[in-house]
Each structure stands twice: as structure tokens, then as C-alpha cells.
Amino acid sequence: MTETTTGGGGASADLERTNMGLVLLTVLVATIGGFLFGYDSGVINGTVDGLRLAFNSEDIGTGFNVASMLLGCAVGAAFAGRAADIWGRRAMMILAAIFFIVSAWGSGIATSSTEFVIYRMLGGLAVGAASVMAPAYISEIAPAHMRGRLTTIQQIAIISGLFFSFLANYLLAKTAGGSTEPLWFGFTTWRWMFWMELIPAVVFFFALFLIPESPRFLVIKGQHEKAAEVLGRLFGPKAAALKVAEIQQSLAADHKPRLSDLIDRKTGGVRMIVWAGIGLAVFQQLVGINIVFYYGAVLWQSVGLSESDALLINVLSGALSIAAVIAGLLVIDRMGRKPMLLMGSVGMAITLGLIAYAFSTGAFMAEGTQIAAGTVLDNGTVYEASTVLTSSFLDLTPEMALLALVAANVYVMFFNFSWGPVMWVMLGEMFPNQIRGSGLAVSGFAQWIANFGITLSFPILAAEIGLTATYGFYAASALVSVFFVLVLVHETRGKELEQMTG
DSSP: OBOOBOTTSOBOSOOSBBOHHHHHHHHHHHTHHHHHHHHHHHGGGGTHHHHHHHHTOOHHHHHHHHHHHHHHHHHHHHHHHHHHHHHOHHHHHHHHHHHHHHHHHHHHHOOSHHHHHHHHHHHHHHHHHHHHHHHHHHHHHSOGGGHHHHHHHHHHHHHHHHHHHHHHHHHHHHHHTSTTSBOGGGOBHHHHHHHTTHHHHHHHHHHGGGSOOOHHHHHHTTOHHHHHHHHHHHHOHHHHHHHHHHHHHHHHTSOSOOGGGGBOTTTSSBOHHHHHHHHHHHHHHHTOHHHHHHHHHHHHHHTTOOHHHHHHHHHHHHHHHHHHHHHHHHHHHHHOHHHHHHHHHHHHHHHHHHHHHHHHTSEEEOTTOEEOTTEEOTTSOEESSOEEOSSOEEEOOHHHHHHHHHHHHHHHHHHHHTHHHHHHHHHHHSSOGGGHHHHHHHHHHHHHHHHHHHHHHHHHHHHHTHHHHHHHHHHHHHHHHHHHHHHHOOOOTTOOGGGOOO
């Protein structure tokens, strides 16, 4: 089937000629990068104890081992958008696939913290590039009336990657008896958790040669015949000619894309659309979602659960996340982006507040504390003999532990229904053609720097000010994001990319 488009930029109702098979193939291949993004982000969750033991790291060292990838993500996102304007969207995804392969192998063979950090930062370059290239590529391929749903598949892929990393971590740890126990060929289990990523990474690399380059990039580079050929395969020759003319018209009055286009020539300051993109990217991280993804196993162990139970809860969270993203996919092109963001902000503020409240009712039991014989904790544990604690945890009543668990999973669902997919959808479509690559680069860089700061600070904040204050900060950030969306975010539903003026 091929969809034609009108000169006015709106998609017509003639869907019978849209080659949906090719559209879906290109989208699904691009979103393998999202799957790897999710797997690479989530796999660290089950390896924290192994890293701490293997590299003898304390809170700040563990935090940096976990967060090191995010520095690479920031650099990858910053350079990928601009590089994609020079060499192409698909070319950058191919480079990202190579980095995914090297990182997955290297992270598993690392023998020191420094070596591990280097390989993780290489993986971060790949994740950062994939995080901005996949939504940009999908936005530039997809018909306007389906763009939100098709771009949301990227978030489904990310969450699926997280889910499968959690599932793999759980199954591998269960098979070996723990993440620090040896598994196959004498290698410890946490190393195999990284090596499992090699399978989708290799598939991604070869699958990228099956899809075309972005037609909008081809027009920018003056390759109009190739652009028309790609658009013709997607939407038919008549629609291709119209669309190439529209893209040319949107670029004709200006020069080729460059980073300085982000500056408003009238005021001399950064364009408001860029600030909106940066704000969306940063607030997505300030609500603390990746604490659940990166430290979920550690968090639930800190409230008294076993490693196996904590890893199983991660699997549950991953499954709920997929369900929430699918729900978002079904309504995003009808409900709109802005209402979904507002709904998510309010929901996350409430659920994060409930988590903070639940944690506030518990007593922190520090490692090394002497527990007298006959002591009964709020969580029901009975110490029949005098005991010295070998690890720290938060002593919660069963009711408060259940409240924290339920609220955390509802919070994850609110995020993955709204800010998780919608932020990437909007970054892929909200910028004009002239600044899409650069706008994505700057916003993606801001997103990963915020991610790095939140991830690195969590173990330190949890130890210094406690889980209550830490989650209170995330709740406050979610509340502030409501006002940010109301003031700075504008609806993009149903608009052609050539209608985005910034």
C-alpha cells in the first residue's frame, strides 16, 4: 500500500498504496537499536554485586561503574545527530551496531574497573547514537498520521530490551545460584549477562543493510533521485514526487543544516524549541526512572528481599512496562502528545510520593549493626541469636513494603505510557528539517548527562540522605514537569515534518 501526501503537508486518506510491509520493515530494523539501548541499560541491574566483588568498589566506585556508560551515551548522542546530517542516519546506526558488539564482548572480559569502564563507554556511544538516530529515522520514514504509533515502537523495543535483560539476568543467576557464581566454562554469571547482548547486536548490524537511507537526508545532500526512489518504494511515484518537492521547499529558503541554526538570529539566544527539547529530555531523567532500571535489584534487596526475588520483580516491572507502552502506542495519535505527558507527570508525582512515604516509615539497618538475641524486626524477621548484619537494608512492615512495591510498578507504568515513549516521539518530530539533527544532538546530550547525574548520585544519596529524601526529590521533579509541559510544550500530533517551524 502507498499513502500520498498533499502539498499542504497533511496526509491524505488514500492508504491503499502505502507499502506498509516496507515501512514496517524499516521501522522494526531501526528499533533493534532501541532493543539494544534497553538491554545495555538494563543488564547492569543484575551485575552490580558482581562488579562490586570483582573490582572491589565502594558506593561511589560502584555508582561510576554503573553510570560510566552514560558518559558515552552523552557523547554519542551529541555527535550522532550532527554526524547523521553529514554521513546519513543509516550509516550512524551501522557504526552504533559495531560499537554494541565490541562493548558487549569487552564488558564481559574486563579484568579491571578501568577496562570495564572503557568498554561500557563504547557501548554508551552506541546507545547514545541509537537513542537519537532511531526516532529521527522513523519520523523521516513514517506517514504523518502513523508517525506517533510507529515511533512509539522504539520505546516498546527499549522496554523489551530491558525486559529481556532482566529475564536473562534472572535465569542466568538462578541457573548458577547467584550473579557472582561461576556458570559456563568457568566464567562468572555476571559476565555472561553482558555476552548475551551479542546475539541482538550482530542481528542489528546485518539487518541495517536491508533498509534504505532516510529520504529527507538524501534531499539535504542533493540526492533527489535516490530520495524519490526511496519514497516511491514507500508511497508510490506520485506521492514521492510531491514529497520531494515539499522537502526541497522546506529547505530552499535556507542553507544546509549546521549547529549555529539552534541560535535565534533575532534574539541571539538559543531557540525556544531547543529549550523545549532539552527540558523534555532532562525531566524524563529527573523523575528517577533509571534508578528502577539500573538499581532495581539492589533497591529491593535493600528492603529485605533476596537477590532472586529482587531480580524476579525486575522481570515483572519489565512486563508491566511493555504493556504500558503498548497502551500508549494505541492512543498516542488520537489522544495527542501533550495530554499524555501531563497524565504521566501527575501519575508519577503521586506514585513517587507514595514510595517516599513508605520508605519514611522504615528504620535503616546499617551493615555491622549488632542485633540482640530475640529481636523481631518490622519485616517479621526474628533473630534467635545475637547477630552482626553483613549488609544494610531498610526495615519495613509487610504493608509498607507492599505499598512501595505496588507504587513503584504503577509508577513504571505511568512513565512508560507517557514520558518514556512520548519524549522520544517529540524529539524525533518537533524540530524543523533544518535543525532536526542538531536539535536531537543537543537534547540527546542533555538527556544522557541528566541520566548520568541521577544514576551516579543514587547510591551516594541513598547512603547519605536516605531513600525517603531521594525519592521525594524525584516526586518533586515529576510535579514541576507538569508546569513545564503546560507552558513550553506544543502539540505535534498529525502534522507533517515540513510543517514544523520551531
